[in-house]
Amino acid sequence: MGLLIVAGISVVCALLHIFQPDRFDEKTAMFLVVAVVALVIHQIKKFKGFGIEFEKEVNQLKEDVKSVEAAVGNLEKGVGPGSKTAVTSPAAAPPAQGTIAAIGAPAADLNDPNKGCFGGNSEANGRKLIATIEPDAGPKSSRCRVIIRVVSTDPARPLTGKVNLHLHPTFGHWSSYEIEAKGGIAEDKIVSYGAFTIGAEADYGKTRLELDLMDVPGGTQRFYED
Structure with a gap:
């Protein structure tokens, strides 16, 4: 008893x-x-x-x-992708000036507001946004660890400076923040309970990229369903 x-x-x-x-x-x-x-x-x-x-x-x-x-x-269910803060502790930062997110243009998908707001492509202007996903709490949980990277595809133009990352609004003050490129790669790790579109801005806002995590394998079934 x-x-x-x-x-x-x-x-x-x-x-x-x-x-x-x-x-x-x-x-x-x-x-x-x-x-x-x-x-x-x-x-x-x-x-x-x-x-x-x-x-x-x-x-x-x-x-x-x-x-x-x-x-x-x-x-x-219903927790939202960003119920957990990022694994690392980057400083929160507003989106770069002149971006769609900054000027408040309406998102095409209210459930995935970054979708279509950062150029629609994961690769542009010699830069590429990539991600890897792996379960973080077993195969039956929607909780997954996501590694986000922005890299250069042009050896003559290595990635330098700061990169603005834009996550789902449910990440709160982590929904937009800056990370520093080191060794030509800007990288961060987050924990998410669902797939969403990541937006990224590099080269002082001149390069805009987006990646839908629905298109990235490695997560659990619930990660893509939730």
Whole structure:
């Protein structure tokens, strides 16, 4: 009975933590993990040996785990791509002057406002915007780690200076910020719960690029669905 209470309290704490600014993050996941562990221990203590009773408890345990997985999935729904801040800590910066994002032109897609606002191409003017995606919380979670890079495709013109990155509005003050090119590459890492279009500006705003993460493989199924 005590373990069930622990599991219940952990789930409640996870739900309460969702309403904090960070929303679904590592602490929320921790509460849910505690709940799962408590349920597992509770079931193991009830095992009475082999046979029908053992099989019954195993089946019930599987159902409990499925219920927790479903709860986690429901919590991730509607969280938005940028419920988590970037892995690194770049300084927030406004978009470069003269860009569509800066002058407030309406976005073609309200759910993906950067779509079509940065030239529509991931490669232009000797620069290329690329990304790699990998799961960050298992194959059934929408949470993925994304590495963003802006590189030069012209050996005679290495990338230098600052690059403005534009993420989904749900990243809050991280939705637009600057990173410095080092060794000809501007790179940053973020954590996202869904695909969206990344915008980038290099060469003091003269080069504008965009990349839809829906076109980049490597994420989980839920990452592309959410």
